[in-house]
Amino acid sequence: xxxxxxxxxxxxxxxxxxxxxxxxxxxxxxxxxxxxxxxxxxxxxxxxxxxxxxxxxxxxxxxxxxxxxxxxxxxxxxxxxxxxxxxxxxxxxxxxxxxxxxxxxxxxxxxxxxxxxxxxxxxxxxxxxxxxxxxxxxxxxxxxxx
Amino acid sequence: xxxxxxxxxxxxxxxxxxxxxxxxxxxxxxxxxxxxxxxxxxxxxxxxxxxxxxxxxxxxxxxxxxxxxxxxxxxxxxxxxxxxxxxxxxxxxxxxxxxxxxxxxxxxxxxxxxxxxxxxxxxxxxxxxxxxxxxxxxxxxxxxxx
Amino acid sequence: xxxxxxxxxxxxxxxxxxxxxxxxxxxxxxxxxxxxxxxxxxxxxxxxxxxxxxxxxxxxxxxxxxxxxxxxxxxxxxxxxxxxxxxxxxxxxxxxxxxxxxxxxxxxxxxxxxxxxxxxxxxxxxxxxxxxxxxxxxxxxxxxxx
Amino acid sequence: xxxxxxxxxxxxxxxxxxxxxxxxxxxxxxxxxxxxxxxxxxxxxxxxxxxxxxxxxxxxxxxxxxxxxxxxxxxxxxxxxxxxxxxxxxxxxxxxxxxxxxxxxxxxxxxxxxxxxxxxxxxxxxxxxxxxxxxxxxxxxxxxxx
Numbered sequence: 001x002x003x004x005x006x007x008x009x010x011x012x013x014x015x016x017x018x019x020x021x022x023x024x025x026x027x028x029x030x031x032x033x034x035x036x037x038x039x040x041x042x043x044x045x046x047x048x049x050x051x052x053x054x055x056x057x058x059x060x061x062x063x064x065x066x067x068x069x070x071x072x073x074x075x076x077x078x079x080x081x082x083x084x085x086x087x088x089x090x091x092x093x094x095x096x097x098x099x100x101x102x103x104x105x106x107x108x109x110x111x112x113x114x115x116x117x118x119x120x121x122x123x124x125x126x127x128x129x130x131x132x133x134x135x136x137x138x139x140x141x142x143x144x145x146x
Numbered sequence: 147x148x149x150x151x152x153x154x155x156x157x158x159x160x161x162x163x164x165x166x167x168x169x170x171x172x173x174x175x176x177x178x179x180x181x182x183x184x185x186x187x188x189x190x191x192x193x194x195x196x197x198x199x200x201x202x203x204x205x206x207x208x209x210x211x212x213x214x215x216x217x218x219x220x221x222x223x224x225x226x227x228x229x230x231x232x233x234x235x236x237x238x239x240x241x242x243x244x245x246x247x248x249x250x251x252x253x254x255x256x257x258x259x260x261x262x263x264x265x266x267x268x269x270x271x272x273x274x275x276x277x278x279x280x281x282x283x284x285x286x287x288x289x290x291x292x
Numbered sequence: 293x294x295x296x297x298x299x300x301x302x303x304x305x306x307x308x309x310x311x312x313x314x315x316x317x318x319x320x321x322x323x324x325x326x327x328x329x330x331x332x333x334x335x336x337x338x339x340x341x342x343x344x345x346x347x348x349x350x351x352x353x354x355x356x357x358x359x360x361x362x363x364x365x366x367x368x369x370x371x372x373x374x375x376x377x378x379x380x381x382x383x384x385x386x387x388x389x390x391x392x393x394x395x396x397x398x399x400x401x402x403x404x405x406x407x408x409x410x411x412x413x414x415x416x417x418x419x420x421x422x423x424x425x426x427x428x429x430x431x432x433x434x435x436x437x438x
Numbered sequence: 439x440x441x442x443x444x445x446x447x448x449x450x451x452x453x454x455x456x457x458x459x460x461x462x463x464x465x466x467x468x469x470x471x472x473x474x475x476x477x478x479x480x481x482x483x484x485x486x487x488x489x490x491x492x493x494x495x496x497x498x499x500x501x502x503x504x505x506x507x508x509x510x511x512x513x514x515x516x517x518x519x520x521x522x523x524x525x526x527x528x529x530x531x532x533x534x535x536x537x538x539x540x541x542x543x544x545x546x547x548x549x550x551x552x553x554x555x556x557x558x559x560x561x562x563x564x565x566x567x568x569x570x571x572x573x574x575x576x577x578x579x580x581x582x583x584x
Contacts, residue, residue, distance in 0.1 A: 018199050021198075021199035022197070022198045022199050022204065023194060023195050023196070023197050023198075024195070024196050024197055024198060024203075024204035024206065024207060025204075026195070027195040027196060028206075048169060049169050049170070049172070049173040050169070050170050050173060051168070051169050051170055052167075052168045052169075052170060053164050053167035053168050057170075058168065058170035058171075058210060058214075059210075059213050059232050059235075060170065060174075060206065060207070060209050060210020060211070060212075060213045060214065061170060061206070061210060063206050063209045063210070063213070064204060064205075064206020064207060064209070064210065065206070066206075067205050067206045067209070068204075068206065085239070086205050086239050087238070087239065087525070087553055087577055088236065088237060088238040088239060088526065088555075088575075088577055089205075089236070089237055090234065090235070090236035090237075090382040090429060090528055091234060091235055091236075092233070092234040092401075092402075092409050092429060092431065093231070093232050093233065093234060094401070094402040094409060095402070109384075109386070109424075109427060110384075110386040110387075110424065114552065114579070115525055115579065117384050117386060117427070117526075119427075132401075132402070135401060135409070135411075135429065137382060137384060137427065137429055137526075139384065139525060139526055139577065141552070141553065233379070233407055233431060234380065234409075234429075234431055236382055236528040236575060238547075238548075238555050238575060238577065240547070240548040240555060241548070255530075255532070255570075255573060256530075256532040256533070256570070260406065260433070261379055261433065263380075263530050263532060263573070265573075278547070278548065281547060281555070281557075281575065283380075283528060283530060283573065283575055285379060285380055285431065285530065287406070287407065310491050313490075313491035314489070314490045314491050314496065315486060315487050315488070315489050315490075316487070316488050316489055316490055316495075316496035316498065316499060317496075318487070319487040319488060320498075340461060341461050341462070341464070341465040342461070342462050342465060343460070343461050343462055344459075344460045344461075344462060345456050345459035345460050349462075350460065350462035350463075350502060350506075351502075351505050351524050352462065352466075352498065352499070352501050352502020352503070352504075352505045352506065353462060353498070353502060355498050355501045355502070355505070356496060356497075356498020356499060356501070356502065357498070358498075359497050359498045359501070360496075360498065377531070378497050378531050379530070379531065380528065380529060380530040380531060381528070381529060382526065382527070382528035382529075383526060383527060383528075384525070384526040385523070385524050385525065385526060
């Protein structure tokens with residue numbers, strides 16, 4: 001049973017369309033793995049060109065995944081025609097982003113007409129074992145639709 | 147007069163070497179424009195493949211620039227042989243990342259043996275006019291050198 | 293089954309002693325309701341002298357409870373003789389702090405030798421019904437004992 | 439020359455009235471020392487009953503001062519009749535809150551119709567010398583007036 005009732009019956013198609021309209025997600029190789037009202041999971045493979053000086057994925061790239069996860073999770077609960085923007089986010093980096101692939105899971109903590117607060121976690125996956133590498137709390141704002 | 151006295155007399159070469167060792171910075175097209183003890187400016191050109199759904203640079207990419215600026219500013223004050231990692235950061239997104247190019251300026255607020263706190267600001271540059279688009283406060287940790 | 297194994301077998305007495313040594317907690321009327329390795333619940337009654345202009349408890353007071361919950365949760369996992377300090381925290385205020393009493397629940401997300409990350413939630417309680425009013429992510433640092 | 443033009447010509451009286459309507463500020467002994475459009479300075483004396491286990495003022499109390507400074511700075515730029523609420527804030531604690539008195543200075547970084555972002559700094563004052571003890575970035579929201 002979903003925790004949230006979406007206002008937009010087409011939330012799935014609407015959210016995927018916004019996600020697909022972001023060239024940065026293609027450049028970083030981030031895709032949607034799962035999408036429910038108020039919840040999302042994104043996936044990203046390891047790519048050497050996105051690493052820092054120790055060969056781990058750069059914190060900024062992990063943050064791009066977490067931020068998108070928060071934004072898309074919030075967006076699933078917004079009314080049709082709404083726009084979305086990120087007001088702010090805060091990330092704690094808990095362990096090196098060392099893995100074959102990465103998943104970003106976000107959920108809405110508090111939906112609102114204007115402000116929605118989400119939490120997200122990033123996991124590194126190695127030999128099918130997940131380890132928590134980063135957390136985010138993000139504040140998103142709905143922009144009135146036309 | 148610099149605000150801080152570097153412990154590492156080769157801080158400039160050491161910091162540039164760590165920066166250059168990050169493939170993610172090359173992938174994102176971010177370079178060092180200025181480097182002083184406890185202060186740095188990074189530069190990045192606009193690239194369509196790093197944008198979100200409205201054609202502006204993705205918040206995660208802006209955050210990658212801010213995070214690197216904080217990390218490198220902190221690193222300039224660390225002793226030779228030290229490693230650095232980002233503990234956490236918080237970003238406020240103030241305006242769309244709309245411009246021909248972008249600059250990321252970071253400065254150390256409080257250096258410490260273990261923990262260093264930095265602040266950074268991202269600006270969009272259009273026709274040589276700068277506008278503030280994002281702020282970051284970041285907490286960095288020094289890892290003892292060998 | 294506790295999620296964490298405490299390094300200090302006397303963690304309970306040690307943590308309660310540090311908590312009791314804080315005059316601010318007495319002034320704010322905050323007490324320990326539950327204490328486990330890596331987890332804590334604090335309780336606080338409504339007091340008119342701690343309110344803001346609408347009669348709700350001031351966000352700063354709620355933050356004091358969340359911060360203490362994070363600190364004490366982290367402290368339960370630190371070795372005997374260690375000191376603790378808060379590096380930083382971030383709070384989202386989700387709803388007015390309107391209730392007869394308030395609870396602050398914190399848990400360790402990632403313990404570490406130097407840095408421990410905690411998450412906490414504040415709830416208002418009215419007629420035995422709890423509602424989420426605020427969240428915190430906090431970064432704590434262990435100081436080596438003598 | 440002030441950096442910002444207030445929308446409310448009575449911003450000074452309006453802001454002071456909201457500040458004075460907060461019992462928590464009286465309880466903590468926090469007063470307004472200076473007030474300009476988009477800028478504020480609050481003052482607080484040392485009080486033993488607001489300390490933590492080492493005799494320094496509790497981080498939560500320092501945060502209450504910083505939060506109020508951010509809120510009031512933002513409020514000076516809001517239209518007459520608007521309400522204000524804190525969406526979130528993030529605080530870095532840089533040094534122990536050890537001093538005879540404390541000042542909290544906040545300024546608006548980016549005003550907005552709905553969202554305003556402020557930065558604040560807390561200083562401890564000992565023998566007339568100020569030292570930086572904490573920083574805050576805060577996000578405030580304007581609520582439409584009647």
